[in-house]
Amino acid sequence: MTGVAAGPAGAGPAAGRRRTRRIGAGLAAAGLVAAAAFGAAAGPAAARFTFGEGAGGAGITLPGRAGAVGFGLLAVAAGALLCGPRPPRRAAALGVGVVAVLLSFLCWQVAQAPPGQNFLPLGSTLRGTFLLALPLVYGALAGVLCERSGIVNVAIEGQLLAGAFAGALVGTVTGSPWAGLVAAALGGVLLSALLAVFAIRYLVDQVVLGIVVNLLAIGLTGFLYEALMQPDQARYNEPPKFAEWSLGPLADLPVLGPALGRGTLFLYLAAIAVPATAYALGRTRWGLRTRAVGEHPGAADTLGVRVRRLRYLNVLLAGAVAGVGGASYTLVSFSFSKDMIGGKGFIALAALIFGRWTPTGALLAALFFGFADQVQTYLGTVESAIPTEFLQMLPYLATILAVAGLVGRVRAPAADGKPYLGR
Amino acid sequence: MTANRDDAPPAGTPTGTSGAPDPAPAEGFGRRFLRHAWSANPVTVTALALLLALAVGGVLAVLADPAARAAYGYLLDRPGDALGRTGAVLGGAYGSLARGALLDPAVLGRWWDGAATWQQVLYPISETLAYATPLILTGLAVALAFRGGLFNIGAQGQATLGVLGAGLAGILLPLPAGLHLVAAVAAGALGGAAWGWVAGQLKARTGAHEVITTIMLNYVAFALLTWVIHQPGVQDPARTDLVSRPVAGGAQLPRLSGPELRWDVGLLVALAATAGVAWLLRRSTAGFALRVVGANPDAARTAGIGVGGTYVLVMALAGGLAGLGGGQMVLGATASALTPAVVAQIGFDGILVALLGRVRPWGVVAAALLFGALRAGGNAMQSVSGVSLELVTVLQALIVLFIAAPALVRALFGLRRAAAGGPAATLARGW
Numbered sequence: 001m002t003g004v005a006a007g008p009a010g011a012g013p014a015a016g017r018r019r020t021r022r023i024g025a026g027l028a029a030a031g032l033v034a035a036a037a038f039g040a041a042a043g044p045a046a047a048r049f050t051f052g053e054g055a056g057g058a059g060i061t062l063p064g065r066a067g068a069v070g071f072g073l074l075a076v077a078a079g080a081l082l083c084g085p086r087p088p089r090r091a092a093a094l095g096v097g098v099v100a101v102l103l104s105f106l107c108w109q110v111a112q113a114p115p116g117q118n119f120l121p122l123g124s125t126l127r128g129t130f131l132l133a134l135p136l137v138y139g140a141l142a143g144v145l146c147e148r149s150g151i152v153n154v155a156i157e158g159q160l161l162a163g164a165f166a167g168a169l170v171g172t173v174t175g176s177p178w179a180g181l182v183a184a185a186l187g188g189v190l191l192s193a194l195l196a197v198f199a200i201r202y203l204v205d206q207v208v209l210g211i212v213v214n215l216l217a218i219g220l221t222g223f224l225y226e227a228l229m230q231p232d233q234a235r236y237n238e239p240p241k242f243a244e245w246s247l248g249p250l251a252d253l254p255v256l257g258p259a260l261g262r263g264t265l266f267l268y269l270a271a272i273a274v275p276a277t278a279y280a281l282g283r284t285r286w287g288l289r290t291r292a293v294g295e296h297p298g299a300a301d302t303l304g305v306r307v308r309r310l311r312y313l314n315v316l317l318a319g320a321v322a323g324v325g326g327a328s329y330t331l332v333s334f335s336f337s338k339d340m341i342g343g344k345g346f347i348a349l350a351a352l353i354f355g356r357w358t359p360t361g362a363l364l365a366a367l368f369f370g371f372a373d374q375v376q377t378y379l380g381t382v383e384s385a386i387p388t389e390f391l392q393m394l395p396y397l398a399t400i401l402a403v404a405g406l407v408g409r410v411r412a413p414a415a416d417g418k419p420y421l422g423r
Numbered sequence: 424m425t426a427n428r429d430d431a432p433p434a435g436t437p438t439g440t441s442g443a444p445d446p447a448p449a450e451g452f453g454r455r456f457l458r459h460a461w462s463a464n465p466v467t468v469t470a471l472a473l474l475l476a477l478a479v480g481g482v483l484a485v486l487a488d489p490a491a492r493a494a495y496g497y498l499l500d501r502p503g504d505a506l507g508r509t510g511a512v513l514g515g516a517y518g519s520l521a522r523g524a525l526l527d528p529a530v531l532g533r534w535w536d537g538a539a540t541w542q543q544v545l546y547p548i549s550e551t552l553a554y555a556t557p558l559i560l561t562g563l564a565v566a567l568a569f570r571g572g573l574f575n576i577g578a579q580g581q582a583t584l585g586v587l588g589a590g591l592a593g594i595l596l597p598l599p600a601g602l603h604l605v606a607a608v609a610a611g612a613l614g615g616a617a618w619g620w621v622a623g624q625l626k627a628r629t630g631a632h633e634v635i636t637t638i639m640l641n642y643v644a645f646a647l648l649t650w651v652i653h654q655p656g657v658q659d660p661a662r663t664d665l666v667s668r669p670v671a672g673g674a675q676l677p678r679l680s681g682p683e684l685r686w687d688v689g690l691l692v693a694l695a696a697t698a699g700v701a702w703l704l705r706r707s708t709a710g711f712a713l714r715v716v717g718a719n720p721d722a723a724r725t726a727g728i729g730v731g732g733t734y735v736l737v738m739a740l741a742g743g744l745a746g747l748g749g750g751q752m753v754l755g756a757t758a759s760a761l762t763p764a765v766v767a768q769i770g771f772d773g774i775l776v777a778l779l780g781r782v783r784p785w786g787v788v789a790a791a792l793l794f795g796a797l798r799a800g801g802n803a804m805q806s807v808s809g810v811s812l813e814l815v816t817v818l819q820a821l822i823v824l825f826i827a828a829p830a831l832v833r834a835l836f837g838l839r840r841a842a843a844g845g846p847a848a849t850l851a852r853g854w
Contacts, residue, residue: 202828219816226811227487389650396639404629
C-alpha cells in the first residue's frame with residue numbers, strides 16, 4: 001500500500017506479538033459468541049453431515065446443540081493458544097478457528113432446519129462452492145497477472161463479460177465450443193489491449209481506466225446483444241456446451257468426489273492454471289521479471305528488462321485468462337444475457353486483494369467467497385432466518401478487514417498503478 | 424511549449440467554430456485565436472473527444488442496422504445505397520437524440536401555431552435536467568474527494584445509503600409536509616456522509632486504500648439496501664417483489680412546474696451544493712487545507728494540517744453530497760419507493776462526470792448536463808429510431824476514455840500543446 005497516512009503500527013516483533021494477541025482475542029471472542037448464541041439457538045435436533053450429494057450414504061451425525069457449542073469452544077481454544085506465551089503459527093490457528101466458527105454456525109443451521117431436512121450434503125456443498133468460485137478464480141488470476149507487473153486491474157468485470165459474450169457469439173455461429181473458447185480468450189485480450197494501451201502508452205490513471213473499460217464492455221456487449229442476439233437467438237445466442245467429464249474412480253470419493261472428480265473443462269483448466277501461475281511467478285525467469293517490474297520497474301530496467309513490453313504481455317495474458325473465465329458462463333450453462341457477470345468481477349478483485357496478490361491466496365479467497373455463496377443457497381432451501389444479504393456482504397467485509405490490517409497485513413506490489421515513464 | 428509569448432489569448436474560453444476573425448483589433452488576433460483554439464486546451468480536447476465518441480458510436484449504430492449491413496454487402500455495385508442508408512441511420516439516431524435532449528423544432532412549430540403547450544416544448548430540456556440533477560451531486564462527491572487527494576469510487580455506495588436514509592425517513596417518519604421533506608433530505612445526506620466517514624476513518628486510522636474500501640463498501644451498501652427493503656414495515660404489503668411502501672407525499676420534492684415535467688426542486692439543491700463546494704474549495708480554510716492535503720500530504724503535515732482529520736472530513740462531505748444525490752432518486756420524480764435498482768448507476772456515472780468536468784465544481788455541472796442530455800436523448804433515440812439505449816453507455820465511456828488520454832486526442836488531430844500545459848493528467852497512484 002502506498003497510503004500516505006501512517007500504515008498500521010510498525011513491523012517489529014513486538015508489534016507482531018501484539019497483533020497476534022489481538023487476533024487471538026478476537027477469535028476467542030467470536031468462538032465464545034458462537035458457542036453461546038449458536039448453541040442456545042440450536043435445537044436439540046441432530047445435525048447430519050452426509051458425505052455424498054443427498055440425504056443418504058455415509059455421514060456424521062452430531063447433536064445440534066452440542067456440536068455448535070463444541071466447535072465454538074474449539075475456536076476459543078485456538079484463540080487462547082494465540083494469546084498464550086508460546087503461540088502456534090498464526091495462519092494455522094486462525095484457519096482452525098475460522099473453520100470451527102463456521103462449523104458451529106452450520107451445526108445450528110442444520111439442526112434448526114425443518115424436520116426431515118436436518119442434513120447438509122458435504123459433497124454437493126463442496127461442488128457448489130467450486131462451481132461458484134470458478135469465475136472468481138479466473139478473474140482473480142487475471143488480476144494477479146496484471147497487478148504483479150504493476151498494472152491495476154479494476155476491469156476484471158469487463159474482461160469476464162467480454163469473454164462471455166465472445167464465447168457465446170462465436171460458439172453459436174461456429175457450433176463448436178472450442179472455437180467459442182478461443183474467441184472468448186481473444187475477446188478478453190481485445191478488452192485488455194485497450195487497458196494496456198491506455199495505461200501503458202497514454203498513462204491514464206488505471207483505476208479510472210478500469211472503470212471506464214468496464215462501462216464500455218457493459219455498453220458494447222449490451223448494444224451488440226440487442227442488435228444481434230435478441231432478434232435472432234437461435235442464430236447468435238445458443239452456444240454449444242462443454243460436456244462434463246468424470247475422472248472415473250476419483251468421482252466416487254466421499255466429499256471431494258463431486259467437486260473435483262466431475263467437472264467441465266473449465267474446472268480442470270483452473271486446476272492447472274493456478275499452480276502453474278504460482279510456479280511461474282515464483283520459479284521462472286518470466287516470474288522474477290514480472291515481480292521485479294511490479295515492485296521496482298526502475299531497477300528492472302537497469303538490468304535490461306523491457307518494462308513496458310513485459311507489462312503489455314502480462315495485461316494481454318490476463319485478458320485471455322479472464323476471457324476464458326467469462327466463457328465458463330456461456331459455454332457451460334447459460335446463453336448470454338446483458339450484464340450477466342453482475343459484479344462477480346468485483347468479488348474476484350476482492351479475492352485478489354484478500355488473497356494478497358498471490359495465485360494460491362486468490363484461489364483460497366475465491367473458494368471462501370464461493371462457499372459463502374453456496375451457504376446462502378443452502379440457507380434458502382432450509383428456510384433459515386439468517387438474511388442472505390449478510391452473507392452477500394461477507395466477501396466485501398472480509399476484504400475491508402484485510403486491507404485495514406485487522407486480520408493480517410496485505411500489501412500491493414509497490415509499483416502497482418504507477419506508470420513507468422522509461423522504456 | 425510553442426505558444427508562450429504573450430498572455431493575451433482568450434484563455435480557455437473559445438467554443439470551437441464561433442471564432443469569426445474580427446479585422447479591427449489587430450491583424451494577428453484571428454490567427455492567434457485559431458492557434459490557441461487548435462491546441463490541446465481542455466475545451467478543444469473535450470469537444471474533439473465528444474466528436475470521436477460520436478463517430479465510433481455512429482459506426483456501431485450503422486453496423487447494428489440490418490438494412491445498412493445489407494447495403495454494404497453490395498457496396499461496389501451501388502455505393503449510393505450504402506451511403507444513403509448510413510446517412511439515414513446516423514441522422515435518425517443522432518437527430519432523435521438531439522431532439523430528445525434539447526428541443527424538437529417540429530414541436531416548437533406546433534406551439535407557434537397554438538397546437539402544442541409550452542410544456543411540450545420544454546419537455547426534452549426538462550428531461551435532460553432531471554437526469555442531470557443527481558449526477559451533479561454524485562459528480563461533486565467524486566470531484567471534492569479528488570481535490571483532497573482521495574479517489575472516491577464509493578459515490579455509488581454513499582448514494583445507496585442516501586437513498587436508504589431519505590427513503591426510510593420519507594416512508595416511516597410521521598411529520599408534517601414541509602418538515603418531512605427537510606428531514607428526509609437531511610437523512611439522505613447523513614446516510615451518505617456516514618458511509619463516506621467510514622472510508623475516511625479507515626484511511627486515516629489504518630491507511631487502508633480508499634479505492635479498495637469504497638469499492639467494497641459499494642457492494643455492502645447494496646446488500647444492506649436489499650435487506651432493508653424486505654423488512655416488515657418497509658416492504659409494500661401488497662407486493663411480493665422487492666418494493667417498499669411509497670414515500671409520503673409530503674416528503675417528495677415539489678416539481679418546478681406542474682406535474683407534466685419531471686424537473687424538481689432537487690435541481691436547485693444541486694446548484695446550491697455546487698456553489699457551496701465552489702466556495703468551500705476557493706474561499707474557506709477547510710477547503711484550503713483540503714487542497715493542500717490533496718496536493719502534497721507530507722507538506723500539509725509539516726505545515727501542521729491534520730491529514731487524517733482532513734481525509735475523514737473530505738470523505739464525510741463527499742458522502743453527504745452523494746447521499747443528497749441518492750435522496751434525489753427516491754424523493755424526486757424518478758421513483759417514490761425503494762427498490763434494489765432505485766439508485767441506478769448514479770455513483771459510477773458520477774466518477775465519469777467528475778473526470779469530464781475536470782474535477783471543478785461548475786465543470787461538474789456542465790458534464791452532468793452533457794450526461795443528462797445523452798441519457799434523455801438516448802431514450803428518445805431508442806423509442807423513435809430504434810437504436811439501443813446501450814449506445815449511450817458506450818458514448819459516455821468513450822468520451823471519458825478520450826478525455827483521460829489527451830495525448831491520444833492530440834496525436835489523432837495534430838493539436839499543438841496547450842499554452843498552459845494542457846489538461847493535467849489525472850492522478851496516477853495505484854492502490
